[in-house]
Amino acid sequence: MAQKNKLQFIILGLLNQRPLTGYDLTKSFDNEIGEFWQAQHSQIYPQLKRLEEQGAITHEVMVSGEKLEKKLYHITDLGTARLRDWITVGTPELTATKDEFILKLYFIRKSTDPRLSVMLHEQLRLHTAKLTHLKGRMTTVFGDDQQIADNYGHYLILQHAVGRESYYVNWLKQTLKTVKHAQA
Amino acid sequence: MAQKNKLQFIILGLLNQRPLTGYDLTKSFDNEIGEFWQAQHSQIYPQLKRLEEQGAITHEVMVSGEKLEKKLYHITDLGTARLRDWITVGTPELTATKDEFILKLYFIRKSTDPRLSVMLHEQLRLHTAKLTHLKGRMTTVFGDDQQIADNYGHYLILQHAVGRESYYVNWLKQTLKTVKHAQA
DNA sequence: AGGAACATGTAAATTGTTACATGATTAC
DNA sequence: GTAATCATGTAACAATTTACATGTTCCT
Numbered sequence: 001m002a003q004k005n006k007l008q009f010i011i012l013g014l015l016n017q018r019p020l021t022g023y024d025l026t027k028s029f030d031n032e033i034g035e036f037w038q039a040q041h042s043q044i045y046p047q048l049k050r051l052e053e054q055g056a057i058t059h060e061v062m063v064s065g066e067k068l069e070k071k072l073y074h075i076t077d078l079g080t081a082r083l084r085d086w087i088t089v090g091t092p093e094l095t096a097t098k099d100e101f102i103l104k105l106y107f108i109r110k111s112t113d114p115r116l117s118v119m120l121h122e123q124l125r126l127h128t129a130k131l132t133h134l135k136g137r138m139t140t141v142f143g144d145d146q147q148i149a150d151n152y153g154h155y156l157i158l159q160h161a162v163g164r165e166s167y168y169v170n171w172l173k174q175t176l177k178t179v180k181h182a183q184a
Numbered sequence: 185m186a187q188k189n190k191l192q193f194i195i196l197g198l199l200n201q202r203p204l205t206g207y208d209l210t211k212s213f214d215n216e217i218g219e220f221w222q223a224q225h226s227q228i229y230p231q232l233k234r235l236e237e238q239g240a241i242t243h244e245v246m247v248s249g250e251k252l253e254k255k256l257y258h259i260t261d262l263g264t265a266r267l268r269d270w271i272t273v274g275t276p277e278l279t280a281t282k283d284e285f286i287l288k289l290y291f292i293r294k295s296t297d298p299r300l301s302v303m304l305h306e307q308l309r310l311h312t313a314k315l316t317h318l319k320g321r322m323t324t325v326f327g328d329d330q331q332i333a334d335n336y337g338h339y340l341i342l343q344h345a346v347g348r349e350s351y352y353v354n355w356l357k358q359t360l361k362t363v364k365h366a367q368a
Numbered sequence: 369a370g371g372a373a374c375a376t377g378t379a380a381a382t383t384g385t386t387a388c389a390t391g392a393t394t395a396c
Numbered sequence: 397g398t399a400a401t402c403a404t405g406t407a408a409c410a411a412t413t414t415a416c417a418t419g420t421t422c423c424t
Binding site: 037038090095105111115122130164 | 219220280284310352
């Protein structure tokens with residue numbers, strides 16, 4: 001296996017909350033989940049087919065308007081059991097964070113390299129925008145306490161993402177200061 | 185392309201510092217670089233062959249002992265140019281962090297779920313160990329200021345990794361406190 | 369002598385991305 | 397009407413992991 005097929009568990013986890021179409025599942029990766037995993041529809045549709053063959057999910061056909069058929073997938077008992085097992089077993093492997101900017105940074109030898117400041121400013125812009133987006137999500141999704149109580153894990157990971165992004169932005173600002181001094 | 189072949193640039197960047205064998209390159213992923221990118225030797229050897237075909241690197245054969253031949257790879261002018269270009273262009277895509285634990289967390293609905301505490305404790309153990317390792321690297325690799333001045337980017341990414349891991353550990357501790365209260 | 373580490377490759381399978389393909393519905 | 401979005405799929409390609417395969421050198 002190239003990575004033990006975590007996508008199947010994400011699909012099962014989402015379907016465990018409520019029935020969804022392949023299109024709905026694809027869109028789930030636009031927000032919070034997308035912070036921690038990415039998948040395109042070309043990966044999701046075949047995976048749905050496999051999960052159904054295995055009996056972990058089923059689908060019913062819904063018709064929108066005149067003739068648009070969409071498949072609404074439901075999780076089965078086998079699926080919930082598989083999801084439960086995945087969550088319950090340990091998670092001992094810490095995967096490397098693939099950060100291309102950090103990779104480039106590694107190959108900058110001198111603090112006086114003129115590219116450094118440019119690169120840091122670009123990242124500061126990007127990560128500040130991301131942080132703003134995440135904070136916006138936090139207020140819209142978890143405006144009231146009941147939302148937090150009912151989706152505690154979701155709340156935790158969003159809060160984690162905000163904190164992580166805050167750290168990144170602060171680190172960039174601090175590093176920029178140091179670089180500025182080094183170049184002065 | 186599945187990801188624009190970043191591995192080639194890591195190899196070029198490492199060879200730009202000094203000539204290395206495929207084995208040496210493989211081992212480079214055990215430490216700092218491994219925090220931000222992973223690759224196995226089965227990916228590195230074919231990539232070296234391709235880079236050499238393209239004229240970005242060359243190799244000379246060294247003989248250790250009686251007959252063990254090893255290939256010491258050098259970067260060429262074409263290679264340094266390609267590396268320079270990669271570092272110089274912008275890095276506008278922020279890749280998702282694939283964190284399996286966070287993914288599992290997303291599917292925990294209630295703060296009273298008994299698995300939560302177990303999961304958080306496991307991660308606290310793992311990330312604390314990692315933080316200790318990174319701090320150790322920091323003192324061994326950057327004991328004196330000259331090391332920092334000569335490998336500033338390397339210093340920055342190690343420092344970034346330490347900070348990121350510190351955040352993670354603190355977040356886990358804070359979250360554990362909240363969970364404990366919720367369960368009390 | 370034997371085990372850990374050095375050293376280099378290939379093969380098979382899986383995962384993930386981009387591109388190709390098609391059609392329906394909704395809101396303006 | 398037309399553009400954005402909804403909706404589902406396959407094909408081709410690229411990246412990544414795991415397994416297969418072999419041999420040497422160094423240290424104790």
